[in-house]
Amino acid sequence: MIADFDVSSDWHVAAPYGFLRGLRHEQPVFHSPHLGAYVLTRHEDVRAAYGDAKRFSSAGSLTISRSLTQATRDRLGEHGSFLSSFVANVDPPDHTRLRRSVSRAFTPRAVAAMEERFRRLNEDVLDRVEPDGRADFVPGLGHIPSTKLTARFIGVPESDEEFVKSHVKDWFMLFLSPQPADRQLELADSFLEYLAYVDRLVAARAAAPQDDFTSLMTSLIGSELTHREVVELISTILLGGNDTVPNQLGNSVYRLLRENIWPVPADLTQNAVEECMRIDGASLGSFRYAITDIDLHGVTIPAGALCLLSTDSAAHDETVFDDPETFRIDRPNADAHMTLGYGIHFCVGAALARLQLRTALDVLGERLPGLRLAPGQPIAYRKSIVGRGLPALLVEWD
Ligand code: HEM
Structure with missing residues (x-):
């Protein structure tokens, strides 16, 4: 019997691949009572759904997993539907307009100009921690350069970085993962403080x-x-920089050290980044709503139903990737993953994310060629439906 998604269990966040394989083979359109969603798991179905914004809507898709109490809703007032006009959460024609505006900031030239700054930010962190010979990679090495780069990009002054970091984490938890009632209220207060901050920043600029x-x-x-x-764009891009890239970097370093591929040979870094995103993606999929009844593999997804496009499963689809559970640094089609999405909502920060991952692996490899996992540590992924990341990863070097 096929189990269900269960984000609260360790097997699910760490190694759901046997389960996902079963779904691809036996129930490629799986109705998950736990998620309250129809889950698509085959690479070709996931790709087709991302590419079909006329039938798979993004409107409201980012806010699905929240389960706010009435008291929290009252506290949030008009901000209870935060993200309702964020670019990833709307359909055309609004999406087309928003995407055009936001893309202006991510021209190839603007992205390339960030490489040197990001390299320096990594060097600065290493200058500080290298003499210690050990660190928790996640807070100690992985997060800092991305967070600082994003803060500079957005225009957050250095003195406000810590404030932003803690508040961004709070609102992410409030809107994207279920929380107990009293914790929700605390997070809501933190979120309102954060909104007021972003408002002030916009007024100042x-x-x-x-x-x-x-x-x-x-x-x-x-x-x-x-x-x-x-305000929603700024808030969400700050989140992007504070969370997705460092999560992907942590997952990648853990994978590369486990596979004894360290330092990564310079000519393979780019492909290593893709293969890491494929096998240990920091994003596990995207939600959509069916706009009409959709017939697929003998199942009718009713109009209005929530769907999860599982890029995590697609990235492990054996019909696209040979021997998908094996990490291959030179896999020729590693970049056929959809960890950065696909179609009109394809990650607008993709080039910047790739640049950061490549640069971080380069600098870490140059400066810490003897990097290794600290022995005996328990490894536990964060419990989340949409993202995979390690809260801690203890590393050592000589
Ligand atoms: C490894 C890091 C990253 C991952 C895994 C990732 C993943 C994704 C995914 C899967 C989507 C598509 C969402 C959907 O279709 O519903 C997306 C969209 C988006 N990402 Fe990223 N992202 C990353 C880094 C970034 C960075 C660094 C930025 C900005 C600085 C960013 C900004 C955005 C924005 C604004 C969208 C919405 C685009 C749209 O709806 O047109 N992301 N990202």
Whole structure:
């Protein structure tokens, strides 16, 4: 008998691959009572659904897993539907307009210009921790450069970085994972404080523009964007920088050290990044709503139903990736994963994410060629439906 998704259990977050394989073979359209969603697991189905925004809607898809109490909703007031106009959470034509605006900040030139800064941020962290000979990779090495790069990109002053970091974490927890009632209220307060902060930042840049993302987006208020859209964009991109890239880096370093591939040979770094994203993706999939009844593999997904497009399963689909549970640094089609999405919502920060992962692996390999896992540590992934990441990863070096 096929089990169900169970994000609260360790097997599910650590190694769901036998389960997902069973779904691909036996129930490629699986109705999960636990998720309250129809789950697509085959690579070709997941790809087709991402590519079919006319039948698979993103409207409201990011806010599905929240289970806010009435008291929390009252506390949040008009902000209870936060993210309702975030670019990943809307359909065309709003999506087309928002995407056009946000893309202006991610031109190839703008992204390439961040490489040197990011390299330096990694060097700075290493200058500090290298003499220690050991660290918890996640908070000690992995998070700091990405968080700082994103803060500079957005225009958050260095003195506010810690504030932003802790508040971003809080709102992520509030909206994207179920929390007990009293914890929800604490998180809601933290979130409201954070919104007020972003509002102040937008007002400051409207008065005195600088060379940063907030100034660029603020200059579009009134012509292309609303004030709320700008606040949601800034908040969410800060989250992107604080969470997704460091999670992917942690997963990647854990994988590479386990496979004894360290330091990563320079000519293979790019493919190593893709293979790490394939086998240990920091994003596990995206939610969509069926716009009409959708018939697939003998199942009718009813109009209005929630669907999970499991990129995690697609990345382990043996019809696309030979021997999918084996890490192959030179896998020719490693980049056929959809960990960065696919179609009109394809990650707008993809080039920046790849640049950071490549650069971090390069610098870490150069500076810590003897990096290894600390022996005997328990490894436990965070419990989440949409993201895989390690809260801690103890490493040592000579
Ligand atoms: C390894 C790191 C990252 C992963 C795994 C990741 C993953 C994803 C995925 C799966 C989507 C598609 C969501 C959907 O279709 O519903 C997406 C969209 C998006 N990502 Fe990323 N992302 C990463 C890094 C970043 C970074 C660094 C930024 C910005 C600095 C960013 C900004 C965005 C934005 C704004 C969207 C929405 C695009 C749209 O809806 O058109 N991401 N990302």
